[in-house]
Amino acid sequence: MSGSFGAEDYRFMARALRLAERGLYTTDPNPRVGCVLVDAGRIVGEGWHRKTGEPHAERNALAAAGEKARGAAAYVTLEPCAHHGLTPPCAEALIQAGITRLVAAMTDPNPLVAGRGMARMRAAGVDAQVGLLQRDAEALNPGFLKRMRVGRPYVRTKLAMSLDGRTAMASGESQWITGEAARRDVQRLRARSSAVVTGIGTILADDPSMNVRLAAAELHGVGQPDYLRQPLRVILDSELRTPPTARLLRLPGDTLVVCGEGASGACEQALRAAGAEVVRRPQDDGRVQLADLMQLLAARAVNEVLIEAGPTLAGHALQAGLVDELIVYMAPHLMGQAARGLAALSGIEQMADRLQLAFDDVRRVGSDVRIRLRPNLEN
Numbered sequence: 001m002s003g004s005f006g007a008e009d010y011r012f013m014a015r016a017l018r019l020a021e022r023g024l025y026t027t028d029p030n031p032r033v034g035c036v037l038v039d040a041g042r043i044v045g046e047g048w049h050r051k052t053g054e055p056h057a058e059r060n061a062l063a064a065a066g067e068k069a070r071g072a073a074a075y076v077t078l079e080p081c082a083h084h085g086l087t088p089p090c091a092e093a094l095i096q097a098g099i100t101r102l103v104a105a106m107t108d109p110n111p112l113v114a115g116r117g118m119a120r121m122r123a124a125g126v127d128a129q130v131g132l133l134q135r136d137a138e139a140l141n142p143g144f145l146k147r148m149r150v151g152r153p154y155v156r157t158k159l160a161m162s163l164d165g166r167t168a169m170a171s172g173e174s175q176w177i178t179g180e181a182a183r184r185d186v187q188r189l190r191a192r193s194s195a196v197v198t199g200i201g202t203i204l205a206d207d208p209s210m211n212v213r214l215a216a217a218e219l220h221g222v223g224q225p226d227y228l229r230q231p232l233r234v235i236l237d238s239e240l241r242t243p244p245t246a247r248l249l250r251l252p253g254d255t256l257v258v259c260g261e262g263a264s265g266a267c268e269q270a271l272r273a274a275g276a277e278v279v280r281r282p283q284d285d286g287r288v289q290l291a292d293l294m295q296l297l298a299a300r301a302v303n304e305v306l307i308e309a310g311p312t313l314a315g316h317a318l319q320a321g322l323v324d325e326l327i328v329y330m331a332p333h334l335m336g337q338a339a340r341g342l343a344a345l346s347g348i349e350q351m352a353d354r355l356q357l358a359f360d361d362v363r364r365v366g367s368d369v370r371i372r373l374r375p376n377l378e379n
Contacts (some may be wrong), residue, residue: 006130011101012043013132017105019048019057020140025191025219026051026227029301031108031144035061036075037068037099043101044068051227056081056248058090062097062240068225069099077137079108089277091117095124102128105137109148142324143194143303152294153194155322157307157312157314158186159342160329163278166339172205181366182301182329186308187214189327193233193306195256195297199313200241207247210308232302236313237289238266244274258288258296290320315344326357326373329365 005013019034019341027033027049035057037045045068055063058080062069072349080090080102088303094102102121107130108114121128138145143154160177161167176183190196190226191212216228230253235242240263248255255276259268260283268278282289286300297305307317317323328342345355356376363370 005103005129005306006036006039009075012038012073013077013103013105013264015043015046015135016057016075016077017133017140019046020137022048022220023050024140025188026229027146027377028052028194029228029303031078031141032077033057033078033232035053035077036073037061037065038075039068039072040127044072055074056090059093062093065097071100072098073101073103074099075103075132077105079104079106079113079115080121081108081110081113089117089120091120095121099126101312102126103132104128104130105132106134109145111148141303143305146324147298147301147303152291152298152322153302153305154324155294155305155307155317156193156325156327157309157317157323158180158189158327158329159314160331161238161342162331162333162335162339164334164336165342166335166340167342168340169335170307170340172340177335178198178329178331182331182368182370184214185365185370186329187212188219189306190231190308191219191229191274193231193304194302194303195234197234197236197293197305197307197308197313200235200237200239201310201312202308203235203237203246203248205310208308209244209251210248211251212251230254231306232297232300233257234293234297236293238263238286240264240271240278240281242267242271242276244270246274249274249276258293260286260288289315290317290322294322309345311341314342318343319345319347321375323375325360328371328373330369330371332367332369 016034016036020032023032034048045061045065047057049057082089082091118128146154187295196210210233216226233248233255235257237257238260240259242257257276258279258281262282271278281292357373358376360374361372
């Protein structure tokens with residue numbers, strides 16, 4: 001049940017949320033969670049979940065507090081787990097440590113938890129409340145929540161364009177539309193993503209790396225875990241035209257090539273020999289079914305997907321209604337009418353057919369502007 005909260009409650013939960021942010025690039029596929037233990041208005045222990053397989057935020061906070069945890073209140077950004085996974089239940093650990101009050105930002109949508117953690121705490125006599133700064137907590141874990149609630153990842157599509165909406169010259173040349181600061185910003189998007197998706201057209205034109213090229217210290221800051229996780233690289237390649245010599249196949253991290261059921265077996269063998277995983281999936285008009293792809297990725301515990309591709313795949317994802325967030329980097333130059341457009345959208349002939357988006361955030365990134373948009377569901 002939700003409760004009434006005071007100013008001190010907000011302060012300590014805000015601290016727990018800041019701790020949870022430290023796991024932005026490392027906890028996948030687990031959620032980012034922070035915990036603060038408070039006794040008589042003073043923090044006696046705090047922690048956050050650092051990495052899958054390692055202790056959860058609550059256990060790290062309890063370890064920091066020691067005996068001071070007895071009689072304390074716990075502020076957690078996500079309902080404590082009540083099941084045995086890679087680690088034991090956190091709800092039991094809090095009870096055994098003698099916590100007398102629990103404030104959770106939100107209920108865990110994982111069916112294995114889903115209110116059971118709060119119920120277990122209350123059954124043990126703990127004053128357990130939920131709902132404090134819930135929207136802030138949800139914003140930390142959009143992919144985990146979407147995967148648990150609807151069975152698909154949270155999808156971002158990233159595009160870079162000139163002031164006149166062009167993404168490449170007519171020849172295909174596109175390096176570099178934006179400046180160094182914008183490209184570094186994209187690296188952070190990749191680092192927080194579970195998977196980066198592109199199409200075969202981009203592979204053949206650019207031979208991209210699709211990896212995170214920032215050092216761990218640049219992502220996490222001084223004193224944070226020296227751990228860098230590479231996202232899964234996903235290539236949509238219906239006919240298996242990906243060269244076995246592609247640059248990304250020589251880099252650390254996993255690559256998944258998704259093709260049609262009739263693709264060449266010899267090409268599949270060559271890609272597997274080069275280190276790729278190849279999966280055959282159903283197609284629509286010679287294209288990989290994007291909705292099917294997202295279900296496939298969700299089944300692999302992929303929380304957040306970043307689509308980095310040309311206008312064809314970007315347009316297809318937008319019109320399929322699979323994009324939760326569109327991020328456009330706009331550079332202050334003009335590329336001319338012969339250059340390639342932002343997104344290939346079919347069937348739009350009248351103003352009423354427009355794809356409606358809503359501005360969520362606009363800010364300067366170096367010499368460029370980053371625009372974050374979301375589907376406008378009201379139109």
